[in-house]
Amino acid sequence: MKIGLIGTGNMSRSLGILWAEQGHEVFWGSRDPNRAKSVAEFAGHNTQSGTNDEAAEFGEVIFYSVRGVMPSAILSSTESLSGKVILDCNNRDIPEGFAYGPLMAESLAEELAADIPNAHVIKAFNTMAQEVFELSPQPLKEHQVSAYVCGDHPAARQTAMTLASEIGFNPIDCGPLRSARLLESLGDFIRFMIGGMKLGPYATLSVNVLPSASERRLGGRQPSS
Numbered sequence: 001m002k003i004g005l006i007g008t009g010n011m012s013r014s015l016g017i018l019w020a021e022q023g024h025e026v027f028w029g030s031r032d033p034n035r036a037k038s039v040a041e042f043a044g045h046n047t048q049s050g051t052n053d054e055a056a057e058f059g060e061v062i063f064y065s066v067r068g069v070m071p072s073a074i075l076s077s078t079e080s081l082s083g084k085v086i087l088d089c090n091n092r093d094i095p096e097g098f099a100y101g102p103l104m105a106e107s108l109a110e111e112l113a114a115d116i117p118n119a120h121v122i123k124a125f126n127t128m129a130q131e132v133f134e135l136s137p138q139p140l141k142e143h144q145v146s147a148y149v150c151g152d153h154p155a156a157r158q159t160a161m162t163l164a165s166e167i168g169f170n171p172i173d174c175g176p177l178r179s180a181r182l183l184e185s186l187g188d189f190i191r192f193m194i195g196g197m198k199l200g201p202y203a204t205l206s207v208n209v210l211p212s213a214s215e216r217r218l219g220g221r222q223p224s225s
């Protein structure tokens with residue numbers, strides 16, 4: 001698969017290297033092509049680099065790691081993103097003292113989708129810290145860390161889940177893009193656990209489905225009054 005990454009920061013560098021190791025064709029784009037070139041040289045695996053426009057043209061899948069700045073402000077035209085899978089890993093700024101407000105009415109991912117309505121925006125990879133990717137794909141796989149994925153296009157969602165699985169995560173299908181409101185809140189929660197509660201960057205949030213109880217000695221679930 002051809003993967004274009006916009007931005008050369010921590011998440012983009014980490015995921016690009018991991019996908020290149022899995023045999024994907026990877027191209028980093030940057031505001032400064034020299035920065036993208038350094039990342040590609042560091043990564044090896046025949047990875048390529050250039051401008052953000054070139055990365056957008058190159059990828060069938062685009063990894064979008066620019067927080068709060070929309071593609072229409074970065075690319076000379078967003079036409080190059082039409083019909084493509086856009087993976088959005090962004091979370092909002094951490095408020096001072098981890099004093100989070102109420103649930104956002106709209107997610108960053110929905111904002112992104114409104115900016116590029118002809119693309120298939122998927123929320124993914126926003127609930128684990130960069131350090132977790134350093135464990136990928138082994139020994140990460142043994143820990144069954146959930147990678148939550150949502151988006152309105154089922155095939156695009158499947159692509160994201162496959163890409164997550166290849167690098168050692170346990171993909172969890174969270175349905176339509178609207179669920180990004182919850183996933184971004186989860187992104188806030190894990191950062192609160194990591195920084196606010198000082199669990200550190202290897203803290204993760206995974207779904208764990210238990211075996212059902214063999215007997216209902218507590219009376220089982222009754223209809224609520």
Ligand SMILES: NC(=O)c1ccc[n+]([C@@H]2O[C@H](COP(=O)([O-])OP(=O)(O)OC[C@H]3O[C@@H](n4cnc5c(N)ncnc54)[C@H](OP(=O)(O)O)[C@@H]3O)[C@@H](O)[C@H]2O)c1
Pocket residue numbers: 006007008009010011012029030031032035036065066067068069074089090091092125126127128129130131
């Ligand atoms: N780091 C984590 O552990 C982590 C985990 C989960 C989710 N996230 C989320 O993922 C996103 C990226 O995080 P990160 O740690 O990778 O950040 P980062 O290291 O700062 O990388 C972001 C990249 O975006 C590009 N960029 C920044 N401002 C821009 C602008 N105004 N116009 C165009 N490009 C711009 C830059 O690339 P160029 O300089 O090459 O253009 C920059 O390196 C954030 O929303 C963050 O909340 C981060």
